[in-house]
Amino acid sequence: MYDYSSRPSRLPLPVDERMASADIDLGQRKSIYRSLQELRQFEKRAHDLFLQNLVKGTTHLSLGMEAVAAGFGAAMRPDDYTFATYRGHAHALARGMEMGPAMAELLGRSNGVLGGKGGSMHLTDVSRGMMGSYAIIGAHLCIANGAAWSAQMRGSGQVTVCFFGDGTTNIGAFHEALNMAKVWQLPVVFVCENNLYMEYTPIDLITAVPHPAADRAASYGLESVIVDGNDPDAVYLAAGKAIGRAREGGGPALIEATTYRTGGHSRADPAKYRPLEEVEAWAQRDPIPMYHARLLGLGVAEGELSSIERDVAADVDAATEFAKAGEEPTGEALLTEVYADGSSRWRN
């Protein structure tokens, strides 16, 4: 039986140690560290709850990929817009979605952020600029353009950031969205989280170019940008540059962030289609221990970092309790919010 795990590994590049001396405020770095911890600990708990059958259906975790969400979250203005995919927990939390309602949504409870109607794949919190998590590949790049177009027309200075996977670069909507964004000079930043796999298939086997997003940038008059998606500082800097330029009317950007998921695509996928050596090499490039060490090197006390970790652990425990205490939604909710009058009425 043919098995992709016997293919040559695609190994990560070494950490760029120069990032340690990048001009990033230490307070900002500490809050990025907190964000990394939040995303990691929340999702580990979500996975545990999935294995306990408390989270039904499916989850798509960003474990190992948190630096992208955390770095962008730190670089965005509170009123900027985020558009994410079904792999969207990290992006929602990085914009400030409260953990309790987020966890409750995963458990399908009425105290969930979507009242249990959306579930894991559709986390949304408009009050925090988290404009939705979309589960049909490609569509949300086009929708992100619309939010950016609206900000442009309103002159609000808001920037839209749209996250998607490597596999998404092969669907038509990706190409339609980039072309329109460039033609209209929209304030939108497209971020490809290249985790090297489209579900269970290595991306290089199904893509005409080696860098699925960056190699396409020139087709749309955009600069080709590849960033180490496992280095929060590198992501933060690239994000700040692209967002800043978009805010000033410089138009769209496309960033390819190279990363890797620690676990499987979804649910309990053991991800056996990946070479062991590759999995192990990327585990060595886990963004969190690396960032921990970097902060120590910059003079942050171990005690301060471990207190962040403990705070976050307590938050995740509280969120879990909040979620478990939630009621299952009742039939009253079933027929609401199909139309703007709050009803599902289609006849008189």
Next chain:
Amino acid sequence: MAELTYREAVAAGIAQEMRRDPSLVMLGEDVAAAGGVFKTTVGLLDEFGPDRVRDTPISEQAILGAAMGASMTGVPVIAEIMFSDFLAVCWDMIANEIAKSRYMTDGQVSFPLVIRTANGGAARFGAQHSQSVENWAMMIPGLKVVAPSTPADTVALMAAAVRDPDPVIFFEHKSLFATKGEVPEVEVVGRLGEASIVREGSDATVAALALMVPRALEAADRLQQEEGISVEVIDVRSLVPLDTKTLLASVEKTSRLFTVEENPRLCGWGAELISIVGEEAFWNLDGPLVRITTPHIPLPAAASLEDLAIPSVDRIYETVKSSLR
């Protein structure tokens, strides 16, 4: 009153709303400088400028994505999809994104947007530019669906659709574009979800939509003159919301219902009307509920064949006559 063609009424309705609401914008392929391939948006670019009236690339998903994203962030939008057959290219945007997002976010987002499209046949355009697809849109929870048959209704329903906070699919019939009618010169605003009794009668109810309305009316006149059969004709106008009150009241009076549908047979809108009447007005009926539809075929290009396919005045006349005999 002014006499306008249906195509002029489209532009008039849009212009009325763009004057009222300075934030309203529109986009589509060839809608700005060219005034639309059916000339339904002539003059709008001149009056409202290129920021509000935008030509787009041939990117139906990007067009509707832009409309969706803008409308959910405070800018109401009218988007044009040139031919309704092309809705298939961006059906994900309509059926999965625009229609479902309010429900799946438990009401966090609204989509004040109108998707206009040229629908229907009798223009000899062949299978990929002629289909009536209003039934595709009708079956999607979260959408509203209208299809006017007159210039006055076109302006009125355009205003209603633009002002409605939900996404509305607005079907313009391409074989009605040249027809004329009186339109009031004051602001015209209709209501979604209201059918119109366009001819009163007592022996049978005929429910029709868009191009089928004038055909049903002509058949009704002939049935009256030649057979003494009194037909009530309902212009359904709005498929969602559906005005079942007007329909049920009419059937209560006439005891017979015929639907005249341009969409192909299976799962056409008439099937829904008939199931409602069958369930809720069964004991008022004096005879079978009858659907007059295009057969379950793609539309042919040749005039003689297309005329056989789409319900004609003769077919409506004969079906009602033989069924009432």
